[in-house]
Amino acid sequence: xxxxxxxxxPTNGCSRSxxxxxxxxxxxALDLFLRNEFEEAQARLRSRTKDSMYHALxxxxxxxxxxMMTFEPQHILTAGNTMKEAQAVCQRHRKKxxxxxxxxxxxxxxxxxxxECLLQRAALTFLQDENMxxxxxxxxxxxxxxxxxxxxxxxxxxxxxxxxENHGHFEGxxxxxxxxxxxxxxxxxxxxxxxxxxxxxxxxxDFGLQQLQEGSSESTLRSFLCNMLLLCYHTFLSFIxxxxxxxxxxxxxxxxxxxxxxxxxxxxxxxxGRIEEIKGNLDxxxxxxxxxxxxQQQWKQFHHMCYWELMWCFTYKRHWKMAYFYADLLxxxxxxxxxxxxxxxxxxxxxxxxxxxxxxxxxEVTLFRQVPNxxxxxxxxxxxxxxxxIRKARRYLTENYIPLPVxxxxxxxxxxxxxxxxxxxxLTEGMLKTLDxxxxxxxxxxxxxxxxxxxxxxxxxKGLCLKxxxxxEEAEHYFTLVLCNETQIKYDHYLVPNxxxxxxxxxxxxxxxxxxxxxxxxxxxNYKNYSMESRTHFRGASCFYVTTFVVAHSCCxxxxxxxxxxxxxxxxxxxxxxxxxFHFHPGFTQLCxxxxxxxxxxxVSLPMLTVIACKEMGNCLKSPTSDDISLLHESxxxxxxxxxxxxxxxxxxxxxxxxxxxxxxxxxxxQARLATQLTEEEQVRIAQRIGLIQHLPKGVYxxxxxxxxxxxxxxxxxxxxxxxxxxxxxxxxxxxxxxxxIDDWLMRSFTCPSCMEPVDAALLSSYETN
Numbered sequence: 001x002x003x004x005x006x007x008x009x010p011t012n013g014c015s016r017s018x019x020x021x022x023x024x025x026x027x028x029a030l031d032l033f034l035r036n037e038f039e040e041a042q043a044r045l046r047s048r049t050k051d052s053m054y055h056a057l058x059x060x061x062x063x064x065x066x067x068m069m070t071f072e073p074q075h076i077l078t079a080g081n082t083m084k085e086a087q088a089v090c091q092r093h094r095k096k097x098x099x100x101x102x103x104x105x106x107x108x109x110x111x112x113x114x115x116e117c118l119l120q121r122a123a124l125t126f127l128q129d130e131n132m133x134x135x136x137x138x139x140x141x142x143x144x145x146x147x148x149x150x151x152x153x154x155x156x157x158x159x160x161x162x163x164x165e166n167h168g169h170f171e172g173x174x175x176x177x178x179x180x181x182x183x184x185x186x187x188x189x190x191x192x193x194x195x196x197x198x199x200x201x202x203x204x205x206d207f208g209l210q211q212l213q214e215g216s217s218e219s220t221l222r223s224f225l226c227n228m229l230l231l232c233y234h235t236f237l238s239f240i241x242x243x244x245x246x247x248x249x250x251x252x253x254x255x256x257x258x259x260x261x262x263x264x265x266x267x268x269x270x271x272x273g274r275i276e277e278i279k280g281n282l283d284x285x286x287x288x289x290x291x292x293x294x295x296q297q298q299w300k301q302f303h304h305m306c307y308w309e310l311m312w313c314f315t316y317k318r319h320w321k322m323a324y325f326y327a328d329l330l331x332x333x334x335x336x337x338x339x340x341x342x343x344x345x346x347x348x349x350x351x352x353x354x355x356x357x358x359x360x361x362x363x364e365v366t367l368f369r370q371v372p373n374x375x376x377x378x379x380x381x382x383x384x385x386x387x388x389x390i391r392k393a394r395r396y397l398t399e400n401y402i403p404l405p406v407x408x409x410x411x412x413x414x415x416x417x418x419x420x421x422x423x424x425x426x427l428t429e430g431m432l433k434t435l436d437x438x439x440x441x442x443x444x445x446x447x448x449x450x451x452x453x454x455x456x457x458x459x460x461x462k463g464l465c466l467k468x469x470x471x472x473e474e475a476e477h478y479f480t481l482v483l484c485n486e487t488q489i490k491y492d493h494y495l496v497p498n499x500x501x502x503x504x505x506x507x508x509x510x511x512x513x514x515x516x517x518x519x520x521x522x523x524x525x526n527y528k529n530y531s532m533e534s535r536t537h538f539r540g541a542s543c544f545y546v547t548t549f550v551v552a553h554s555c556c557x558x559x560x561x562x563x564x565x566x567x568x569x570x571x572x573x574x575x576x577x578x579x580x581x582f583h584f585h586p587g588f589t590q591l592c593x594x595x596x597x598x599x600x601x602x603x604v605s606l607p608m609l610t611v612i613a614c615k616e617m618g619n620c621l622k623s624p625t626s627d628d629i630s631l632l633h634e635s636x637x638x639x640x641x642x643x644x645x646x647x648x649x650x651x652x653x654x655x656x657x658x659x660x661x662x663x664x665x666x667x668x669x670x671q672a673r674l675a676t677q678l679t680e681e682e683q684v685r686i687a688q689r690i691g692l693i694q695h696l697p698k699g700v701y702x703x704x705x706x707x708x709x710x711x712x713x714x715x716x717x718x719x720x721x722x723x724x725x726x727x728x729x730x731x732x733x734x735x736x737x738x739x740x741x742i743d744d745w746l747m748r749s750f751t752c753p754s755c756m757e758p759v760d761a762a763l764l765s766s767y768e769t770n
Contacts, residue, residue, distance in 0.1 A: 019106055022052045023169055026221055029058060034224070034262050036296035038062075049086070053093050053113045054221070056086035061225075064120050069301035071335040080124040087117035103155070105164040112152055112173035118145035119177070140683055146201065149177035172220035175211040180229055182208030187237065187538075209233075216254060227254055228267070235274045240416050241538040243505065251275050264295045266302040273309060280423030282313050289313070304334040311344065315408055316421050318430055323408070324348035324360065339374035342367050343389035347407035364403075368396035388414060388531045391491070395450060405438045405454045409461055413498075414532060418461075422468030432465040453492040456482045460499050467506055479503040494531040497523040501540055666748040686747075692760055693746050698739055701726040716754055717741035733757045 025044070032041035045059035060083040067075040093110035095103060103111075122141035152174045155161055164170075185203025215226035234251040252275060258268045273288030289306040296302070311326040324345055331341035346367035349357050357363060371393040375386050392410070395402050404410070409431065412418065421427035439458050442451070463478030482499035489495060500523035507516035520540050527533075664672050667682045678686065701722040703713075714721050715738045722728070727739040735754045737745070745753055750760050 019109065020166055022048070022054045023166055023221060026054045026058045029055075030221065030224060033062065034258075034265050034267065036264060036266055036298070038296075038298045049082075050089070053086070053090045053110055056089040057113050057116060058221070060086040060117070061120065064124065066299070066301060067124065069299075069305065076124060080121065083117055083121045083124065087114065087121065090114040090117055105166065105170075108152070108155070108170050109166070109173075111148060112170060112177070115145045115148035115152070115177055116173065118142070118148070119180075139687070140680055143201075143683070145177070146181055149174060149181060153178050168218055169220045169222070172215050172218055172222035172226070175215035176222040176226050176229075179208045179211030179215060179226065183212065183229070183233060184208075187241065227258065230254055231271050235271060235278060239278060239419075241535065243419070243539065248275055248278055266292050266295050266299070269295060270302060270305055270309075273306070277309060277313060277420060280420055280427070282316055282420075282427075286310060286313050300333065304330060304336075307334075312412070312415065312417060312420075315348075315412055316417060316427055318434060320348045320351045320408070321356070328360075337383055337386055338376070339371050339386040340383070340389055342374055343371050343393060344408065344411065346371070346393070347404070347411060350403060350407050365396055365401065368393040372397075384532055384534065385414065391531060402448050402450050405442055405458060406435065406461065409434065410457060413461060413464070414535070418464045418468065422464075425469065428465050428468050432462065432469070435462050435465065449490060452485055452488040453490060453495070456485050456489055456495045456499075457492060460495055460502065463499070464502060467502070467509075472506060472510065475506060476503065479506070492531075493527070494533070494536070497527040497530065497533075497536055501536060504540075689747065689750065692750075693743055696759075697730045699728055699730065700724075701728050701736075715741055717745055731757075731759055733759075 025048070029041045029044040032038075032044065042059060042062060045055050045062070048055040049059050050056075060079065063075070063079040063082050067079040090110050090113040093106055094114055095107045095111070118141045122139070122145070125141065156171060156174055182203045183205060185201055186205035186208060187203075209230070212226045212230050216223050216230060231251055231254055234247045234254075238247065251271070255268060255271055255275065258265065259272060262268055269288055269292035273285045273292060276282075276285035276288055289310050292306050293303050307326045307329050311323050311330070314320075314322040314326070327341055327344040327348065330336075331338060331345060334341070345362070346364045349360065349362065349364040349367065372390050375382055375390060389411075392404060392407065395404070418431075421431055435458055439462075442454055442458065445451075459478040459481045463475040463482075466472075466478065467475035479499045479502055482495055486496050500519045504516040504519035504523070507513070507519065524537065524540055530536075665675055665678060665682075665686050666672055667678065667685070701724060703722070703724060715736075717737055718741050720738075722736075722738075728736045729739045729742050730736055731742070731752050733752050733755050735752055737753075742753075746759065751758050
């Protein structure tokens with residue numbers, strides 16, 4: 001596929017100069033938006049939304065930003081309808097013929113705009129609809145957008161691609177999409193990725209960051225969006241879902257040019273405040289957030305974002321009244337999570353005396369009792385923070401309630417706030433003093449069913465403060481104390497895996513990597529279905545991102561960080577063979593052996609070791625899957641080039657050029673097709689079938705104590721006898737099979753292989769209703 005050469009006027013009658021003028025006008029509207037002139041920007045775009053794809057897309061994107069910040073149902077509906085109209089405009093400009101492999105400049109721009117519309121519509125679908133079928137359709141929009149970006153990236157890499165007048169804007173759009181997909185997909189837990197494996201998703205974090213970095217450095221329409229994604233990643237995603245150490249330096253470099261150009265821009269003042277907050281400079285952060293609120297009054301949504309951060313800044317400073325003030329503003333003006341706002345208000349009042357609470361006209365008990373009734377759903381599911389708040393508020397529902405010991409400090413841990421206060425000794429010592437006071441109060445109170453839970457919570461939080469103060473032995477003692485009381489914890493079961501996680505992080509800081517990995521493995525493998533489980537898994541995975549392994553070269557021992565390729569390169573420029581000594585989960589070494597024919601006692605070339613080291617974070621915690629193979633697979637030609645003396649520092653190909661395993665599915669029992677060849681209707685049907693299979697009960701085979709007991713002894717699919725402990729699945733007709741056997745069978749035919757009864761007759765009705 002390539003650009004058609006010498007073509008001045010596209011088939012839609014829109015000349016290249018028209019496209020250039022449209023892009024120039026949209027850039028001017030974006031400039032107005034960044035200067036806080038929101039209404040003027042929208043008015044400038046609105047006049048051409050019916051005929052210009054870039055005007056339609058930019059206008060719809062602004063409305064979607066507004067909807068994402070307010071969570072108002074009307075805003076979400078309006079943004080969804082506008083984005084649908086923008087998609088229709090893009091469709092009119094897309095390539096009509098499927099036989100020609102050439103694209104006009106306008107058709108290429110239409111493709112990238114169309115992919116962007118699909119992705120944004122999918123995000124709104126997840127917010128708006130709770131129906132399972134609508135959710136699947138939203139996922140298919142994401143898949144189609146992903147596939148379009150892959151195709152456009154291939155065009156950019158092809159030798160036949162010719163740069164046209166507005167190639168920078170087109171390339172910026174592709175880098176935005178490719179970078180966003182790779183970055184976001186690489187951060188998802190493996191369990192989530194496996195559910196979407198059949199549509200061919202894969203992600204590479206380093207490649208995604210590189211694409212976004214390149215997109216943000218150019219002066220194009222998408223530069224701002226690339227910049228915003230990178231800022232969100234460095235200041236929010238990697239901070240909240242990681243170890244709390246965001247890349248502040250990169251964030252400051254990205255933000256500085258925009259702050260100089262737009263010193264009063266609300267978006268940039270907000271991120272400036274967020275960076276100061278992460279650095280622990282709370283007074284400077286508060287000043288920035290207040291400047292952001294004063295800079296404009298048109299979009300209150302930016303105020304709400306600042307209120308949330310101001311609430312936490314005053315929480316870190318233990319100024320409970322000011323923190324309550326901002327939580328109260330959010331509860332009155334913002335719709336994101338009323339339950340969380342009510343919980344935080346009650347939490348702050350619980351830290352005040354009764355006389356101080358009277359001035360606010362509310363009590364902690366009344367507010368805590370309101371929390372369960374304020375629950376809402378986004379993308380068909382309750383917010384994890386809301387579920388956590390509701391669980392904690394339950395103890396206030398009884399007449400003789402037992403108060404929470406340090407409610408705001410506990411929620412502060414959920415949002416990784418101790419990393420912020422840990423940068424300043426006075427803040428950490430102040431928080432430790434508050435915990436000591438709560439400890440003394442707990443010890444002087446009568447023993448209740450919550451006493452052990454509360455004691456373990458205080459131990460976990462005190463351990464965190466002591467770790468940041470450098471008292472590692474005391475911190476380790478408190479983390480161990482939580483583990484010792486594991487069997488006596490009745491409600492707050494999340495404390496144990498998180499104590500293991502924090503203990504593991506402490507071991508990593510001290511260089512005790514083997515011990516750290518055992519602790520992190522225990523936290524991941526031995527504990528399920530506790531509060532904020534996904535967040536703990538995210539943080540556990542990120543720990544392995546900084547775990548080191550030892551490489552012995554001759555008489556030298558070099559520590560390599562995983563998976564930063566910039567560290568790998570300078571260590572050894574020669575083609576000398578290396579012997580690696582891994583301090584990882586055995587499954588990781590087994591995976592390397594299977595993929596690269598490598599074993600710890602066998603010499604391995606630097607390029608092969610580089611491929612291993614570039615494995616995405618956290619995957620050493622799980623057994624090998626097809627995702628592992630697609631991300632680590634090294635082609636035979638690559639191996640041959642290494643053997644022939646190729647440059648060992650040569651960068652591996654981008655992810656879209658790798659050989660990726662594409663699953664095969666059976667739309668009907670007699671048909672077999674690649675996942676990428678399925679129609680939209682077949683994708684919906686297969687996705688629904690996967691969901692139905694997961695609803696079938698499962699267990700382990702137990703023949704019973706009585707040998708004469710009449711029980712099915714053989715799986716009729718594989719013809720093998722059941723063995724005690726075999727995983728089995730039960731069908732509604734009461735026949736049982738090996739789980740692997742029947743799951744594969746049901747993906748082809750949804751009938752029982754023994755009695756031929758349809759499996760989905762009762763299940764489907766119940767599934768769709770729920």
